[in-house]
Amino acid sequence: MAESRLSFDRVASAFYATAALSLLLILGLMIARVASRNFGLGFSGLQIIAQFFEVWLAFLVVGGLALDGGHIEIDYLSQRIPERWKPLHDILVTLVCLFAAAVVFWGSVKAMQQFRDSTAPLVDIPIPLYYLAPVVGLGFLILVYVRRLYLDVKEVRA
Amino acid sequence: MGLFGGGGTTTLRANSPAAEGSVHGDAAAWLGEYVSEETGGSIEIDAYRNSELGGQIESIENVSSGSLDMYVIPYALTGTQYQPAQVFDAPYLYDPDNPYEDIYEKTDPQDSEIAQQVIDDLVSETDIRSLGAVVQGTRRVTLNVNNEPPRNPEELSEYTMRAVPIAMYSEALKALGAQTTNIDFSEVPQALATGSIQGQENPYNIIRSSGIWENQNYILETNHMHSPLAVIMNEGVFQDLSESEQQVLYDGVREIQPRATETLESNLEGHKSFMRDNGLTIVPPEDLEMDAFRSAARSRIRSQFPDLIGTIEQLHGDGYPA
Amino acid sequence: MGMLGVVVIAMFVLLALLRVPVWVALLAPALWYSFVEGQPVIFPATNMMRSLDSFTFLAIPLFIYVGSLMNHGDITEKIFDFADSLVGHYDGGLAQVNIVTSLIFAGISGSALADIGGVGRVLIKSMTDADYDADFSAALTSASATVGPIFPPSIPLIIFGIIAEVSVLSLLLAGALPALLTVAALMLGTVYVAKTQDLPSNDKRASVRDIGRTFLVALPALLTPVVLVSGMLAGVFSPTEAAGVTVFYILLVNTFVYRIVDFGYIWKAAVETTKTSGSIVIILAAASVFSFVLSVENIDTMFAQTLFTISENKLVLLLLVNLVLLFIGLFLDPIAALVMMTPIVAPTLVEAGVDPVHVGVIMVFNLMLGLLTPPLGLSVYLSADIADVPVARVFSRTKVYYVILIAALLVITYVPQITMYVPRTF
Ligand code: NA
Ligand code: NA
Numbered sequence: 054m055a056e057s058r059l060s061f062d063r064v065a066s067a068f069y070a071t072a073a074l075s076l077l078l079i080l081g082l083m084i085a086r087v088a089s090r091n092f093g094l095g096f097s098g099l100q101i102i103a104q105f106f107e108v109w110l111a112f113l114v115v116g117g118l119a120l121d122g123g124h125i126e127i128d129y130l131s132q133r134i135p136e137r138w139k140p141l142h143d144i145l146v147t148l149v150c151l152f153a154a155a156v157v158f159w160g161s162v163k164a165m166q167q168f169r170d171s172t173a174p175l176v177d178i179p180i181p182l183y184y185l186a187p188v189v190g191l192g193f194l195i196l197v198y199v200r201r202l203y204l205d206v207k208e209v210r211a
Numbered sequence: 212m213g214l215f216g217g218g219g220t221t222t223l224r225a226n227s228p229a230a231e232g233s234v235h236g237d238a239a240a241w242l243g244e245y246v247s248e249e250t251g252g253s254i255e256i257d258a259y260r261n262s263e264l265g266g267q268i269e270s271i272e273n274v275s276s277g278s279l280d281m282y283v284i285p286y287a288l289t290g291t292q293y294q295p296a297q298v299f300d301a302p303y304l305y306d307p308d309n310p311y312e313d314i315y316e317k318t319d320p321q322d323s324e325i326a327q328q329v330i331d332d333l334v335s336e337t338d339i340r341s342l343g344a345v346v347q348g349t350r351r352v353t354l355n356v357n358n359e360p361p362r363n364p365e366e367l368s369e370y371t372m373r374a375v376p377i378a379m380y381s382e383a384l385k386a387l388g389a390q391t392t393n394i395d396f397s398e399v400p401q402a403l404a405t406g407s408i409q410g411q412e413n414p415y416n417i418i419r420s421s422g423i424w425e426n427q428n429y430i431l432e433t434n435h436m437h438s439p440l441a442v443i444m445n446e447g448v449f450q451d452l453s454e455s456e457q458q459v460l461y462d463g464v465r466e467i468q469p470r471a472t473e474t475l476e477s478n479l480e481g482h483k484s485f486m487r488d489n490g491l492t493i494v495p496p497e498d499l500e501m502d503a504f505r506s507a508a509r510s511r512i513r514s515q516f517p518d519l520i521g522t523i524e525q526l527h528g529d530g531y532p533a
Numbered sequence: 534m535g536m537l538g539v540v541v542i543a544m545f546v547l548l549a550l551l552r553v554p555v556w557v558a559l560l561a562p563a564l565w566y567s568f569v570e571g572q573p574v575i576f577p578a579t580n581m582m583r584s585l586d587s588f589t590f591l592a593i594p595l596f597i598y599v600g601s602l603m604n605h606g607d608i609t610e611k612i613f614d615f616a617d618s619l620v621g622h623y624d625g626g627l628a629q630v631n632i633v634t635s636l637i638f639a640g641i642s643g644s645a646l647a648d649i650g651g652v653g654r655v656l657i658k659s660m661t662d663a664d665y666d667a668d669f670s671a672a673l674t675s676a677s678a679t680v681g682p683i684f685p686p687s688i689p690l691i692i693f694g695i696i697a698e699v700s701v702l703s704l705l706l707a708g709a710l711p712a713l714l715t716v717a718a719l720m721l722g723t724v725y726v727a728k729t730q731d732l733p734s735n736d737k738r739a740s741v742r743d744i745g746r747t748f749l750v751a752l753p754a755l756l757t758p759v760v761l762v763s764g765m766l767a768g769v770f771s772p773t774e775a776a777g778v779t780v781f782y783i784l785l786v787n788t789f790v791y792r793i794v795d796f797g798y799i800w801k802a803a804v805e806t807t808k809t810s811g812s813i814v815i816i817l818a819a820a821s822v823f824s825f826v827l828s829v830e831n832i833d834t835m836f837a838q839t840l841f842t843i844s845e846n847k848l849v850l851l852l853l854v855n856l857v858l859l860f861i862g863l864f865l866d867p868i869a870a871l872v873m874m875t876p877i878v879a880p881t882l883v884e885a886g887v888d889p890v891h892v893g894v895i896m897v898f899n900l901m902l903g904l905l906t907p908p909l910g911l912s913v914y915l916s917a918d919i920a921d922v923p924v925a926r927v928f929s930r931t932k933v934y935y936v937i938l939i940a941a942l943l944v945i946t947y948v949p950q951i952t953m954y955v956p957r958t959f
Contacts, residue, residue, distance in 0.1 A: 072807035076803050076806060084778070100588055107590055108586050114808060131551060146551065160577055
């Protein structure tokens with residue numbers, strides 16, 4: 054299982070890096086936008102491109118955050134759960150997460166089909182490229198949860 | 212729609228980006244009154260306003276996917292799903308002397324063959340059906356002017372204006388002569404106040420409700436666009452209705468058109484005197500070189516939208532001459 | 534109408550308390566509702582994606598990046614040195630330095646926890662080195678960090694602006710005076726604490742020359758909020774762009790003034806930022822699906838009607854809302870509480886005649902106080918962890934400041950002019 058953890062970490066790192074790159078692109082686009090408006094450079098659509106990278110930034114990191122325990126959680130009540138119930142509780146939490154991730158993943162796949170011919174105004178980014186972000190990000194998240202489920206179930210059996 | 216519609220009642224959920232008191236905000240509610248009455252309550256429309264059920268692009272996508280039943284929005288925005296739908300927003304398309312009636316005639320999904328064709332294509336490409344249109348109001352230019360207001364495209368070229376990030380809108384504004392820039396609508400008042408832009412274009416009601424007037428001293432009645440507001444509906448939901456129910460929806464849009472015209476016209480006088488009372492100068496079309504604006508706009512549309520120009524010419528009826 | 538909405542809210546609270554990640558706790562009940570309602574499966578995907586595809590949203594990762602970049606340089610120590618020369622000689626010297634430093638840092642960063650994790654670390658260490666109780670140092674650091682998200686910039690105020698569709702610019706400007714008032718109250722309170730508990734202070738007042746020297750060193754950092762606020766006021770950039778400009782400014786200052794030429798930190802901070810901001814924006818995206826349910830089920834109307842049956846008096850309503858928010862802040866993370874409560878509370882208060890901008894400041898202030906109280910007092914957890922002392926001891930030393938902050942909250946609630954002066958005047 055250590056090996057699988059290693060490959061998951063690799064994917065997570067690659068996704069974090071891509072997200073960080075998106076952040077730097079957003080930064081560059083914002084600066085260009087301020088410059089364009091205040092010096093009349095006439096760039097247009099920078100905002101729409103920046104928002105596109107924002108979508109990618111958000112979905113790229115959900116899987117890594119689940120892997121590293123980085124999602125915001127409220128854990129003071131669950132700390133009081135008796136030790137022997139904990140693996141079961143973990144399984145339950147993972148199942149809820151898996152359900153939510155799977156529904157949005159599937160909806161995004163369908164959205165890629167439904168909006169295959171449409172594009173963003175002004176900059177003509179194909180809309181399926183927007184929905185590809187949740188497909189990729191949540192796809193990885195689902196794998197993270199399936200792996201966790203597998204480990205938890207093994208622990209309960211043992 | 213769905214599970215809780217029971218008892219033979221279909222409840223359609225309609226969204227609008229606009230507030231109560233405007234045609235844009237109220238059209239769905241008006242339609243609901245008519246439809247509920249005519250169908251004896253078997254169809255009801257729940258009208259939501261102020262983008263309560265989602266933003267503009269999101270709502271259009273939702274109508275397309277069936278997540279939202281109805282939406283009231285200018286045709287140009289459905290152009291994000293299917294570009295040719297923008298033809299109804301072409302500048303200087305409708306009869307300047309009788310714009311509202313002309314809009315109703317040319318956009319009618321039952322009587323106008325050209326409109327029918329565009330809408331059929333919209334349906335087959337996107338699952339979005341248009342039930343017809345009401346009028347939103349005429350788009351005009353607002354500016355901060357130091358000396359004399361510009362009266363033709365050449366004079367307007369000295370101004371930087373905010374363009375709506377939709378091809379038909381921004382091309383029309385470029386054609387009027389202005390330098391254009393894209394900034395978010397929420398930032399317009401601030402950008403005007405600080406002078407990073409000098410103007411924008413919108414109908415009177417939006418100029419007023421958004422507070423844009425506070426930072427402008429001139430309104431040029433360029434009247435470049437009489438925007439039809441499409442009442443759009445998801446095709447699947449539409450096809451689940453009986454033929455007579457479908458007909459009631461079509462009739463309903465026609466039925467609320469006079470009310471839209473009336474609301475618009477009665478609001479218009481109020482908006483104008485409000486602007487004058489607040490120190491804005493209104494330049495009427497008579498004092499502008501309208502021929503120059505019109506011919507610049509039409510030639511630019513001709514060159515920028517070669518795929519659409521055939522449909523626009525047909526809609527115009529007289530070849531859309533520059 | 535109504536019943537299903539209440540079920541969805543109850544499911545959220547239950548799931549959140551069961552340690553389901555907050556974004557899933559919001560999303561899962563909304564998905565269940567969406568199925569019951571017969572919505573197509575595309576709907577939640579569209580809703581989440583489109584809520585992220587927003588201009589205002591861009592401010593969140595950019596402002597988080599600002600805080601992260603600050604914590605990677607040594608700007609923090611420079612701010613501290615200046616504050617030390619300025620107020621170090623007063624009663625409770627370093628305690629006052631702590632508050633002033635937090636305020637200056639608040640002008641750069643937009644999150645209380647980021648403040649504690651960054652400048653708080655330096656403050657706690659300096660105080661304990663100077664023989665202050667570690668538990669008092671941690672308590673004060675938590676309390677003074679409350680100001681961070683009130684003074685511009687502020688991640689929670691931006692989030693409120695996005696959800697309630699209120700001008701982010703006005704909200705950010707509105708926070709300035711309430712934050713200054715709160716700082717004044719905390720400093721006065723500390724004078725009292727110093728008198729009663731005999732806190733150490735610097736032996737002698739710093740010379741004017743020392744103040745001048747530390748000021749010059751800290752100046753570029755001190756200028757950050759000035760650049761930020763005046764840029765927004767002058768309309769050179771919007772709040773979202775302001776975030777980008779601030780990042781740019783800090784990179785320039787770090788490189789050309791403080792001569793930090795090992796550029797690895799820029800990338801490290803960027804990666805760190807994607808994690809922090811990712812965990813926040815995914816909650817906002819899920820909250821967008823959740824608040825669709827609240828809209829359709831008219832939960833805001835129900836809440837308003839319930840409150841209005843108790844009283845229609847604006848002053849009473851404000852008190853009630855404060856109590857509700859303080860209670861929710863006990864148990865929920867501020868962002869979770871903000872995304873759940875804003876669509877419910879804001880329309881009620883606006884209907885009662887409270888300015889939406891004022892509502893935002895009141896809500897954020899309330900929820901920040903929740904960071905100081907058990908059972909879920911994240912600020913106290915974090916600073917106790919840094920100071921390496923038991924959480925319970927820090928909570929008990931926080932009490933006096935909690936009382937001061939509640940008093941400040943009441944003043945801010947009932948004297949709307951304090952909040953509204955800056956956004957109305959400029
Ligand atoms: Na701040
Ligand atoms: Na708490």
